[in-house]
Amino acid sequence: MIMTKIIKRGIRCSCGRKVVFFRKYEGSYLCRSCFLESIEKKFKRTVRKYKMIKSGDKIAVALSGGKDSSAVLYLMNKIIKPRKDIELIAIIIDEGSGKARKDSIKLGKRLCKKIGVEYHLFTFKDELGMGMKKKAREIEKEDSKIKEHCTFCGVGRRYILNKKARELGATKLCMGHNLDDEAQAVLLNYIRGDLYRAARMGPVTDWSMRKEKGKRFVPRIKPLREIPERETAIFSILMGFDLCWDKCPYAGGIRFDAKDFVNDLEYKYPGIKFTILETFDKLLPHIRDFSDKREGSIVFCGECGEPGSNKVCKTCELWR
Ligand SMILES: [Zn+2]
Ligand SMILES: [Zn+2]
Incomplete structure (x- = not known):
């Protein structure tokens, strides 16, 4: 209209x-060219503002093959390619959640080949013993407290991404989170009162600077966090990326209600997603201080040795 x-x-x-x-x-x-230029500028500004990359870095982009991760890989490659002192790779995870996911992975691989970025593929089946399809059947059968599939999928994915990025020698893990993802997460952490998780948000999460044991967490960067989801989508369409738009079959739950809520607000008060994020950024240093004192230090999981906040990490709790 x-x-x-x-x-x-x-x-x-x-x-x-x-x-x-x-x-x-x-x-x-x-127009098309001014729009694309504005996204590229915003991306570069965010990378510079938060000093997301530096000489000697090996950046691993978490690539799902969707619009956000494809955009972030493309833009990262554009600024890194001319430089000899920074390396770029992609990590693709196959959660085993069905055909749409398989198609998306295929497109992710194709993008890597097209722009000349080395990629590494890991599967839930190899790393966690089974894919999401099988896990979903288990969750439905079991009388589990946690019923949201997204929790299992997200925990598993974060675990593999961090472990593999570290093993591949990556110094940064680059995520495709956009402004909408971040605004939703702010709200969800607030509702759940999850300060520990809130402390791990922000443009750059680098635990190695805060805690000795944090070195096993690869610092994460989110260069698209100030770009609305609608715009990463339009960017990807205008750039002609082959994308799979099918939704995850397990998508649902409170995260999606939070998404609708934030979108309703944005419709009535344009720009409010930015305000949500700016407010959170002002609070973040305090949340981090508080969470450091309250939650104690990072511990290594007794089962798998990966870093976490409990004696048994979330992945081992939910998957093993
Ligand atoms: Zn123009
Ligand atoms: Zn573990």
């Missing part, structure tokens, strides 16, 4: 070209 209005009124991008996108929170009308 907005686009027909734009065409009717003959509104043009400030450069004179045809408008493809209206950025409501800025009130700006953008």
Whole structure:
């Protein structure tokens, strides 16, 4: 509807070209090339602002083959390729959650080949003993406290990503989280009162600086955290990335209600997603201090040796 209005009124991008996108929170009308340029600029600004990469780094991008991780891989490659002092690889995880996931992985691999980035594929089956499909059947049968499949999937994925990134010698793990993901997570952590998890959010999570044992956590960076989901989607479409848009068959639960809530707010108050994140960033140093004191230190899991906050890590608790 907005686009027909734009065409009717003959509104043009400030450069004179045809408008493809209206950025409501800025009130700006953008053509294809100005839109793509604005995303690239925002990405570079975020990387610089939080000093996300430095000489000698080996960056591992967590690639799902979806719009966000494809965009972040493409943009990272664009700034890293001309440099000889930084390496870039991709880590792909097959959760074993069905055909849509398989298709998405295929597209992820294809993107890596196209832009010349080395990738490494790991499966839930090899690393955790079974894929999500089988696990889902188990969860449904068992009288488990946790019924949300996303919890099992997310815990497993984070575990493998960190372990494999470390084993591959990566100095940073680059995630494709966008502004919407972050605003939702802020809200969820608030609702759950999960300060420990909230402390691990933010543009850069580097436990090695805070705790000796934190060295087994590969620092994580999120260069898309200030770009709304709609815009990472449009960026990927305009760039012509082959993408699989099928939703995860297990998607559901409170996270998705939080997503709807944040979207409703944004519709009424354009720009509020940024406000949610900015407010959180102001609180983050205090949350981290508080969580350091309260939660004690990082411990290594007695079962698998990976770092976590309990004697038995979440992955071993849920998967083994
Ligand atoms: Zn333009
Ligand atoms: Zn463990």
